[in-house]
Amino acid sequence: MSRPRIVVVGAGFGGLHTVRHLERRIPNGAADIALVAPNDYMLYSPLLPQVASGLLTPQSVAMSVHRLMKKTRFVPGYAVGVDTQDHTVVVRRPTGELAPVPYDRLVLAPGGLTREFDIPGLTEHAYGAKTLAEAVLLRDHVLGQLELANDSKDPIEREERCRFVVVGGGYTGVETAASLMRLCQEAAHLYPELRSVIRWHLVDIAPKVLPELGDRLGRKALNLLRNLGIEVKLKVTVREVTADKVVLTDGRALPCRTLIWTAGVSPSPLMETLGKPTMRGRLEVGADLSVPGEPDVFAIGDAAAVPNLSSAESAYCPPTAQYASRQAATVAQNVVNSILGRPLREFKHKDMGLVVDLSGSDALARIMQFDLSGLPALGVTRGYHVMSVPSTTARARIIANWGIRAVTGGEVARMGFADEGRPSSFVANEKVDYLDAESARKAGARLRENEEDRYGD
Structure with missing residues (x-):
């Protein structure tokens, strides 16, 4: 049997910690793990104001993913669509071309963008x-x-x-x-x-x-x-x-x-490309962090609407680094459990x-x-x-x-x-052309066909 392909989207608190937990839980050579992200560093964003003031140097808050990962392949680019039928993530590479990244298990942690409003200028x-x-x-x-x-x-x-x-x-x-x-x-x-x-x-x-x-x-x-x-x-x-x-x-x-x-922050538009229910742009998931109807897809972090089982005040977990880091441990274990056919765990965390x-x-x-x-x-x-x-x-x-x-x-x-x-303004800095659900499905199928024609199945 071929090794399972695990793809994680996003190198923020949720994505990078998920990869590190997977590497600790999966024996060498037992799975192919790939991280898709536009930059090859994790940004410790809570300290960005101190970079802006000059208290910290930029290198202090940008940690190389290559130093933090040991067994994971880095895929540079933005994930702009997900074809759940063909189990493919569509990635827009730095060159502008689209490339397919096939998966057997997918963890979405793309974070969010600065929220914009229709204000003149x-x-x-x-x-x-x-x-x-x-x-x-x-x-x-x-x-x-x-x-x-x-x-x-x-x-x-x-x-x-x-x-x-x-x-x-x-x-x-x-x-x-x-x-x-x-x-x-x-x-x-x-x-x-x-x-x-x-x-x-x-x-x-x-x-x-x-x-x-x-x-x-x-x-x-x-x-x-x-x-x-x-x-x-x-x-x-x-x-x-x-x-x-x-x-x-x-x-x-x-x-x-x-x-x-x-x-404020708006969830990544990537979540809309799956064609699944969202809550104000955040992809709805179960307490086990899996997407309803897509047992091979999980989502965490700012762009996921995760039920908050530890609080009666809020129905969903707040989109903070604290929660994303803790969700990473649960989702990594659930990815492993789903591959092995074991029951999935529910995510619970009390705000610290x-x-x-x-x-x-x-x-x-x-x-x-x-x-x-x-x-x-x-x-x-x-x-x-x-x-x-x-x-x-x-x-x-x-x-x-x-x-x-x-x-x-x-x-x-x-x-x-x-x-x-x-x-460039913050809108131009963060702008990426995402695909809708149907376009993502067609692009995924077309890209996979092209890959098979070039390299074989």
Whole structure:
């Protein structure tokens, strides 16, 4: 009997941890394991705001999958469709061509994209903060605005370049605003005339920031942000964006050349290509993480609607790194069990809490219903990140970066990535042409036929 082919889509928290669990559970040579992902690294996204501020180097949060995998074949490209009839994943390679990746068992963990809305000017002018490239470009852009403002004698231009608006009061938005505000404070030592001009705004349509922290820590987070000098405006969002202005839904028009969009995540469009039921774009799965009607297909992470068996407050598991990492262990075991004909396990996990690092010495943490702030929260927060990073090399880099920053202070020099003009918006950065269910089925069948004609069955 031929070896089973196991394909995992996505190199994020869910996908990479699934591969590592499979490698530990499956003996050498007992199965062919393939990982499909556009980049050959796992991005530790919770620390991206610290990359944007320069506290961490980009290499610290990008861990090579080749170092973390021992028995898995890496397939570069985006999975853009799934042909469940022919058991084929359709992959768009970096060259643009489509290629088939056949499977006997499939685990989908493609993550999500920055959520976009039909707001005039948003896709043309907003910056994202979700990818490694966006974090590096964002840092360069912010520092570039300060340099240009310092060199300008026009008060209107100075105001536009020194005002920054972050949309989204969740984890990413709060940490990004706080981290980049501290970067601007460091840069202001070089440009003392700008100290009174620099303005940071955080806006969110929700009535509170970081609702996952609870009311007490949420209020503390709000106070910390305001003490940093960030103007927080709630129950408000963006109505229009232009190259030099942001108009809010309360009627305010803010002179501004930098809008940072962090207003949530949408599930990967890949999940729609299966033609199976979805919940707001998330592929519905059973408690055993398998897709109903497709016993050979499993889904986890941000793009999967996983029943939450450990909480009566929410019907589905939250799309967080914590849950994706735990789902990976269960789905890996269930893939093995399904091959061996054993019963599948249900996924259960009790939320362990949330940590928020506002850079400097400010942090907040809610661990097993215990609320922490100040230095205890900072210790817990950074300890959690160090333990969660799956690479010893990355841990060493992160700890070294924190230590160097504490001893020598920060650097405000640009890297030059944004020197060629306006970089692509977050929509363009994350855009991939996905197939619909019927197109995926036809493409899968056609590609498999072509492969058989070229190489034989």
